[in-house]
Amino acid sequence: MVEINLEFSGGLELLFGDVKQHKVQVPAKDGAIQVLISDLLVWIRGNLLKERPEMFLKGDSVRPGILVLINDCDWELCGRLASPVEDGDTVVFISTLHGG
Amino acid sequence: MAVEGDAKNEAGAESERPAKRARFNWIGSESHGLDKPQVERYSRQLLVPAFGVAGQGTLCCASILVVGAGGLGSPVLLYLAAAGVGTLGIADDDVVEQSNLHRQVIHTEAAAEAGNPKTTSAKEACQRINSSIKVVEHRTRFTAANALDLVRPYDVIVDASDNVATRYVVNDACVVAGKPLVSGAALGMEGQLAVYHDRPGAPCYRCMFPVPPVGARRCADAGVLGVVPGIIGSLQALEAIKVATGIGEPLSARMLIFDALTTRLQTVKLRGRSATCAACGDQPTITAETLPSFDYAHFVSADTDPSPLPVLSAAESVSCAAYKARVVDAGRPHVVVDVREAHQFAIAALPGAISIPLKHLVNRIADVQAAVAEAAARCPAESAAPDVYVVCRRGNDSKIGTRLLRQKGIGNAFNLTGGVVAWADEIDPSFPTY
């Protein structure tokens, strides 16, 4: 079980009851020691996502146009879905904006 | 740096260094190129050690293209004109409207009333602030066909556009033409900013977002507080000056994220250039040859909308005119269910309408039934059950609402075609549109 700070922005918060910041406890998969981002996505889908899951997830990853940041760092730099999350980590899901 | 074509240099801005044309009793101009009026005009920036005469001299010879003269482009253009960018290009094909004025602070009421092109209005404002720079109007949409011609004459490109397709075209043109890109976006109470493709190893916009998003929200739907693009645009102007003059550390391979509600300004670290990027990767498919015919409209809409609208039959829809004549004017008791969000309902609604936002409708069928019963009590005995008219802003969400009510057993639910916008256009000119 790890305690994670989750943040949703760029309009994604609308899918989570219009709440941007969530402190959550996420269990590791059976038999696993670590919690991976892929586990976190499954957990979010089952426990936090209030509506229109297709606006947040696509396949086993996030929808195109969503940037995932682990402790202020692009998840591409830390292994995407295979990146482990630890106690106290902050994971941000941000939808890119296009307005001007 | 001269830009050829579109506009004559009406202001007579110098494109040659004045040192060549005059003799001075002071030294300095031969190295930085600034003349006495320029030194005096820009003195407060020359006094900034990190910028100084070297920065100003470079900026006065630099050329920057701003794509979009809207909420972001307004502060970008005003600050770049004031700062003394030698040549400022403005690309936009839109005209000024009333609903622009709260955020597009470069434009005026007079321009909105006259429906003037944004490029013209913006150019006038820039030249009022600084008549010594050259301002070039590109009164055209930024498309695949003209993108490379538009960006090539400029040193730095600023993306201040308002839609996904343009963002990809601008990025790809910058990559192909080898230009740094200062990209900003704002919506609601949030903003984002990044500098792309400004140095080897830095990502481009496409490296970050190889696949376009679905269902991107627009200012016209989601709204935007005027000062939010003002802040992001001001930061874009700053980054453009830094990139053009080579001072400081531009926001490269980083993204700035601004949350206006909590006043949080975060800078996060982004990935590097992607070797597989279609634009800047090792084997790019977007090149000077392919870009002009790349179908950006198709590219950004290729991913199908996850929730398509239901198709209603003619019998399930009613025009505003028919509703007015047969229901309102005839005094027939009925129910109007407005499925817009509460904050939109609060702006203006039809007389007697009840507010049930679409996402709550499924759980509030009982409220609709209660309203129907109440209307029935006002009907003459033995008349048919009162009709239910479902309305939204433009008549899309109301289709979903109509279909839902019918599925829930309210068989005489009708979609009010075109929503309150059509009502205002066709029936009641006093009804405000937004």
Ligand SMILES: [Zn+2]
């Ligand atoms: Zn790229």
